[in-house]
Amino acid sequence: MTAHDSLDSVLLDKDGVRLTVDDAVATVTLTNPAKRNAQSPALWRALTEAGRMLPGSVRVVVLRGEGKSFSAGLDRQAFTPEGFDGEPSFLDLARGSAEELDAVIAEYQEAFTWWRRNDLVSIAAVQGHAIGAGFQLALGCDLRIVAQDVQFAMRETSLGLVPDLTGTHPLVSAVGYARALEICATGRFVQADEAERIGLANLVVPAEELDGAVSDLAAALLAAPRDAVIETKALLRGAQDRGYEEQRKAERAAQARRLRDLAGLAD
Numbered sequence: 001m002t003a004h005d006s007l008d009s010v011l012l013d014k015d016g017v018r019l020t021v022d023d024a025v026a027t028v029t030l031t032n033p034a035k036r037n038a039q040s041p042a043l044w045r046a047l048t049e050a051g052r053m054l055p056g057s058v059r060v061v062v063l064r065g066e067g068k069s070f071s072a073g074l075d076r077q078a079f080t081p082e083g084f085d086g087e088p089s090f091l092d093l094a095r096g097s098a099e100e101l102d103a104v105i106a107e108y109q110e111a112f113t114w115w116r117r118n119d120l121v122s123i124a125a126v127q128g129h130a131i132g133a134g135f136q137l138a139l140g141c142d143l144r145i146v147a148q149d150v151q152f153a154m155r156e157t158s159l160g161l162v163p164d165l166t167g168t169h170p171l172v173s174a175v176g177y178a179r180a181l182e183i184c185a186t187g188r189f190v191q192a193d194e195a196e197r198i199g200l201a202n203l204v205v206p207a208e209e210l211d212g213a214v215s216d217l218a219a220a221l222l223a224a225p226r227d228a229v230i231e232t233k234a235l236l237r238g239a240q241d242r243g244y245e246e247q248r249k250a251e252r253a254a255q256a257r258r259l260r261d262l263a264g265l266a267d
Contacts, residue, residue, distance in 0.1 A: 011053050017046035024059040025218050033067020038075035039133045041087050044111035047137075051114035059226055060218045061115065063141055064125040064211075071134030073155065105164055112140040112166040118234045121221050125214045126150050127207055136167030139174075142233070144200060145214050147207040152190040152200060154183055173240060174199045231258060 012019035016032040016039075028050050030037035054061070065071050075084075083089025093101055115122040124138040127147035132155045138144055154171075156163045163171075163184060172180045175198045183190060195201040205213045221229065231254045239247050 012046065012050050015042040015046040016040070017043055017050055019050040019053060021055060021058060024057055024222055025062065026054055026058045026060070027062045027064065030063075030065040030071055033065070033069075035075065036067065036069040036072035036129060037065040037134070038072050039137075040075050040078065040084055041108065042084065044108050047111035048114070051111075051117075054120075059120065059229070060221050061120050061122045061141075062125060062214055062218065063115070063122060063137070064214075065127070065134075067128075069128035069134075070124075070126045070130045070150075071137060072129045073132030073134045079159075109164070109166050112136060115140040116142060116237070118230050118237070121229065121233065123214055123217060125210050126152075126201075127210055129153075131155055132163075133165055136163055136165040139167045139170040143202050143217065144195075145203045145205065145210065145217060146192055146195060146201045147210050148192045148204055149207055150192045150195060150201070150204075152183075152195060153187055155187045157185055158187040227261060228258060 009021050010018065011021055013031075016030060016037065018027075018029045018031050020027045020029070028047065030043075032038065077084060078090050081089060081091060083092070093104055096104075121143065122141040124141035124144045125146075126138050126144055128149055129151050130138050131151070131153045135152050135154050138152070154163050154167070168180070168184075171183070174180075175183070179198060182188075190198075190200060192201065192204045196204045203213060203217075235247075235250055235254055238250060242250060
């Protein structure tokens with residue numbers, strides 16, 4: 001446990017995931033630096049549990065990884081015949097029915113989806129490698145602050161697979177279809193400067209300044225009234241699925257709710 005975490009309330013610490021809460025800010029930490037925070041089904045279940053355990057007071061969630069790398073992706077043990085202890089191997093899963101396989105992948109995806117809830121703003125603090133599932137986990141967050149040594153890569157296609165942990169939608173939203181296809185199909189590394197230039201990173205800082213930059217951003221997010229941030233996030237998230245006129249209508253409805261609330265006339 002880091003000195004930072006020790007100051008907070010620890011709500012969960014299992015399977016490579018620690019959840020701590022300090023008032024309105026929760027921190028989810030990947031805690032297996034010896035394996036560069038490689039991911040497993042047990043870790044995904046712990047991440048899902050962390051999301052469900054968040055107190056209602058939490059407004060900002062920070063996702064970070066201990067050690068030199070954020071997450072090097074899926075633990076390659078998943079592809080061995082024995083798999084993980086107490087878990088069906090991926091080879092065993094492939095032999096099951098299509099419905100069973102779909103249900104298992106859907107369960108895994110839950111670890112990557114709750115970060116975009118409208119009542120939260122999530123920040124990924126990313127250093128070193130963020131590869132495959134690690135890249136997709138960072139993409140699951142609303143915002144990304146990265147260290148200068150960051151290396152993003154979507155390596156699934158090089159293994160004969162596809163990115164299936166909810167990363168494709170935010171990747172296309174961030175960088176566009178053509179760039180997303182090129183990044184995924186080649187599996188190449190995206191360094192910090194390019195990540196910032198193409199919209200993968202909100203900010204690039206030296207590694208030693210990463211925690212401070214994340215704290216500053218969290219404080220700035222907390223400065224605005226919570227309901228206004230929730231309504232704004234919902235508006236922005238829905239914009240890509242609405243036409244221009246639909247978005248205008250959504251803006252009017254959201255503003256009407258805010259004005260009525262501020263006037264003490266909320267329904």
